[in-house]
Amino acid sequence: MADLDSGHIFLTTLAPIKGVNAESGTGISHEQRVRIALAQLPTALQSPATQGIGINSPLARNRRTHLARMFVLSDIVYNGRNPQNPLVATAKGIDPVDPLPIDQLSTAYLVFCADVDAIVNDGDPLPHNLTKAQQKAVRASYARKLWDTMGDELQDIYQNCVGFEGVKTADDFAAYLDKCHVETTMPFHDYYLDLPKFNELNTKLLLGAVLVPAAIAVLSLLLRIFGMLHLPMLGFSTFWTFVVAAVVTVVVALLAIAYALRNGAKPLPPAKHDDLPSVLKGLYVQQTFSDFVIDHQAAEPNELHRAFGDYLARHRPENKMSPTQTPGVISIRAEGGITL
Amino acid sequence: MNPARPKAVNSAQGTFMSNIAGKAYAMNVITPSSPRITWTNRLLFMAARGLPRNLLGLLGLSIIHFARWVIIRPKDWPDLGQGKQNLKNDYVLFCSNFNGTWDQYIDAFSDGIPKGLNLFWYSATKYPQSIPITDFKRYITYNQINTDFYYNATPGSAQRDVKAGLRVYDAVLELAEAHKTQTPEEFAKTYRTAMFKIQHSLGEPGLGPVASLDTERADINRGAYRSDDSYGA
Numbered sequence: 001m002a003d004l005d006s007g008h009i010f011l012t013t014l015a016p017i018k019g020v021n022a023e024s025g026t027g028i029s030h031e032q033r034v035r036i037a038l039a040q041l042p043t044a045l046q047s048p049a050t051q052g053i054g055i056n057s058p059l060a061r062n063r064r065t066h067l068a069r070m071f072v073l074s075d076i077v078y079n080g081r082n083p084q085n086p087l088v089a090t091a092k093g094i095d096p097v098d099p100l101p102i103d104q105l106s107t108a109y110l111v112f113c114a115d116v117d118a119i120v121n122d123g124d125p126l127p128h129n130l131t132k133a134q135q136k137a138v139r140a141s142y143a144r145k146l147w148d149t150m151g152d153e154l155q156d157i158y159q160n161c162v163g164f165e166g167v168k169t170a171d172d173f174a175a176y177l178d179k180c181h182v183e184t185t186m187p188f189h190d191y192y193l194d195l196p197k198f199n200e201l202n203t204k205l206l207l208g209a210v211l212v213p214a215a216i217a218v219l220s221l222l223l224r225i226f227g228m229l230h231l232p233m234l235g236f237s238t239f240w241t242f243v244v245a246a247v248v249t250v251v252v253a254l255l256a257i258a259y260a261l262r263n264g265a266k267p268l269p270p271a272k273h274d275d276l277p278s279v280l281k282g283l284y285v286q287q288t289f290s291d292f293v294i295d296h297q298a299a300e301p302n303e304l305h306r307a308f309g310d311y312l313a314r315h316r317p318e319n320k321m322s323p324t325q326t327p328g329v330i331s332i333r334a335e336g337g338i339t340l
Numbered sequence: 341m342n343p344a345r346p347k348a349v350n351s352a353q354g355t356f357m358s359n360i361a362g363k364a365y366a367m368n369v370i371t372p373s374s375p376r377i378t379w380t381n382r383l384l385f386m387a388a389r390g391l392p393r394n395l396l397g398l399l400g401l402s403i404i405h406f407a408r409w410v411i412i413r414p415k416d417w418p419d420l421g422q423g424k425q426n427l428k429n430d431y432v433l434f435c436s437n438f439n440g441t442w443d444q445y446i447d448a449f450s451d452g453i454p455k456g457l458n459l460f461w462y463s464a465t466k467y468p469q470s471i472p473i474t475d476f477k478r479y480i481t482y483n484q485i486n487t488d489f490y491y492n493a494t495p496g497s498a499q500r501d502v503k504a505g506l507r508v509y510d511a512v513l514e515l516a517e518a519h520k521t522q523t524p525e526e527f528a529k530t531y532r533t534a535m536f537k538i539q540h541s542l543g544e545p546g547l548g549p550v551a552s553l554d555t556e557r558a559d560i561n562r563g564a565y566r567s568d569d570s571y572g573a
Binding site: 008010012013014015016018019034035038039040041042043044045046047048049050052053057059060065066067068069070071072073076077078079080082101103105106107109111113115161162163179180181182183184185186187188189190191192193195198199200201203257260261262263264265266268271272273276278279280281282283285286287289290293301302304305306308309312317318325327328329330331332333334 | 358361362364366368370371372382383385386387388389390391392395398399402404405406407408409410411412416417418419420421422423425426427428429431432433435437460465466479482483485486487488489490491492493494495496497499501502503504505506507508509510512513515516519523524525527528531535541542543544545546547548550555556559560561562563
């Protein structure tokens with residue numbers, strides 16, 4: 001399960017949107033209604049215009065979401081006809097004038113992707129690893145959190161999606177989002193102050209395990225072709241040595257691929273301060289401590305020691321939950337930028 | 341719900357969409373891949389995670405907060421009663437949160453890790469390779485899906501800004517421990533040593549530059565809903 005990496009859940013969900021013939025009562029397609037609902041959803045206070053609006057995103061009501069996006073996938077992309085060798089096409093009797101089949105989705109999808117702390121209680125440390133069931137529990141916990149903090153907005157958006165009719169509670173939404181879940185294959189994240197310990201793959205060993213029997217198979221085959229019925233000194237049949245070595249090569253190659261896949265799916269550890277509360281606190285400390293440094297550039301040791309004690313008492317760096325920078329604001333200087 | 345809002349909205353009013361939230365850009369790219377060879381891409385992804393030298397290029401770009409590749413096979417498209425998808429191809433969804441403009445990102449990818457890109461899109465149908473860049477940019481353009489809604493919890497901070505903040509945070513936590521036991525003279529020395537390490541990480545977040553008219557208009561257009569009291573609870 002590569003949803004989990006660096007202590008975060010890389011949540012990917014695809015919710016099918018109701019078709020154009022479904023009853024909406026507005027004359028506007030459900031796909032368009034999703035787009036309108038998303039256009040109405042406040043973003044973070046991220047620019048002079050949105051600061052002027054003064055309404056922070058409903059996603060800022062939780063402290064688990066680093067980044068999130070929603071978009072309508074009307075259809076998958078077609079990049080044009082695939083070229084092919086004209087000799088092969090002629091031999092197969094393929095007329096290039098005839099159109100080839102083109103993939104089309106039968107319904108549009110609402111894609112919701114979020115980069116989320118893999119925790120079930122706010123402020124918990126990020127986990128190094130989770131079982132499949134624990135990951136499901138984290139996803140459900142996040143979905144419930146969303147419903148509890150922005151249920152109205154989710155209702156506005158998802159009421160246009162197939163199968164959402166019975167969703168009335170946080171648990172219902174968690175179950176619904178789970179049905180829409182698609183596993184992330186390859187996650188990537190980098191807030192590392194020091195590089196993590198990677199799950200290194202020993203490619204030389206794996207290649208050796210495959211190439212040694214492969215070399216024996218090739219050698220046995222060549223000897224057989226040149227008329228040697230038995231291996232020199234060993235006396236084994238070259239034919240059966242080739243067969244056994246070839247089978248071993250294939251089996252070991254498959255095992256090596258399976259091992260590489262399983263090794264790659266292992267999550268990397270979280271960075272030292274990688275959860276959103278720590279990131280927000282880090283930005284808060286960066287800003288407040290920059291002021292402290294400027295104000296105490298030439299301070300004597302006694303004054304520095306006393307002033308730093310005051311700084312600790314006021315800003316409490318050991319408490320990552322407060323005081324801190326509010327989610328979804330530019331800085332602590334912004335209106336509402338500090339959460340006490 | 342919010343019945344008062346639609347008075348300000350219709351599809352012809354203008355561009356609501358923006359791929360940008362503060363200093364971050366949300367890219368969504370979906371590329372077809374033949375089911376016969378998609379497994380090689382899965383193997384390449386997993387092998388890269390086990391071979392750090394292949395990830396170091398990506399890490400070294402230092403402009404990506406979070407990114408993901410999602411292989412969606414025909415059977416993976418959720419069916420909540422509307423019926424299964426009848427597709428001949430697998431699709432790879434790539435979502436990235438990066439800093440800078442679209443052009444800067446593609447340029448950084450193509451110039452910085454061209455081999456890595458070609459490996460990560462190894463099975464993508466008609467993928468033109470990352471060099472030369474013109475065809476590569478055209479391919480991304482054709483396969484990119486715009487974001488309808490984008491949220492960033494730290495919009496004033498690029499990825500490097502976040503890491504700078506965490507470096508300062510880490511140093512201050514260490515100073516707090518030293519402050520408990522050290523004399524003022526000892527602490528002043530520890531403080532100077534810490535400052536030597538983190539002086540380049542001080543500063544504060546700020547507004548990102550407006551990267552496009554679409555971005556500015558999208559943010560302004562959302563102001564039409566300001567009179568709606570049901571938001572901002």
